[in-house]
Amino acid sequence: MFKATLRSHLSVFLSAPVSSVLLDSECLSQGEMRVSCSSEGGDSPQYSWTLDGHTLTDAQLLSGNNETNNITLKQDVLGLLVCSVRNHVSNVSKEEKISTCGFIFINCTLPDGTNISQWVFSANNTLCVDPTTTLTMIVITDTMASNVDNSLLVSVLRAVVALSLLGGIAIYFAWKKKKYNKAETSTTQRIKVHPENSFEMVEL
Structure with missing residues (x-):
């Protein structure tokens, strides 16, 4: 009589999590920007890129793709660049504000x-x-926020002009009123001392 023996094998795979992500950018001779994304720790890392919350497209990339850790951006690409690194046990990202290289x-x-x-x-x-x-x-620069500053400056200048205009109108009417009161006072005094309106008692 034969007895069957059943054996089972359990395989355990341990993966280290990604501890941190580093971004390194470099301007090239024609204004392109090379960006490298590296991770510390982590087994079998996978990379992905976004720009201002949207996945990088081929139109924005001169070389590389959205799943490599080294990419080269075209000259007119700017914004908030994010590199995300993930594996089976972790997901870490790093962001950097990029602009054109002058x-x-x-x-x-x-x-x-x-x-x-x-x-x-x-x-x-x-x-x-x-x-x-x-x-x-x-x-194309990273100072587009200056447009907001210019709009604020224009608004302030308009407010100053409006206040100056209102102040000028108020001063003008105050001057007119003062002139009118002065003229009225002068007329009243002339009436009181006019010879035709005065009399003298003579004793006979």
Whole structure:
């Protein structure tokens, strides 16, 4: 008589969680930005990227993809970049505010008919600066918030002008009233001392 023996095998896989995420960005020669995302700890990490809350697209990437830890962004990409690293036991992310690397896009036609259309470093730009050329410049920086400041400044200036105008009107009417009262007082005094309205008693 044979007795069957049943054996079971239990495999246990241990994964270390991701402890932290580091972002490292670098401007390239033509204004592109290379960004590296690295994680400390963690087994089999998987990467993903978002920009301002939206998944990075191929149109924003010069190289790499949304699942690699090294990407290169095109010159006009800016905003809040987030790298997320996850594995079976953890999910950690790191964010960084990125802007263009001081580059501008110029598009102009020179007097000789030459068309220039390229990204250049703003501080060293010597192209498309002739006032006789037809020039279109697109400047993209991380100071777009200054538009809000300009709107606030315009509002303050308008308020100052309005208050100055109201103050001027009030001063004008106060001056008119004072002038009117002065004229009325002067007229009253002339009536009191006018010879035709005075008399003298003579004893006969």
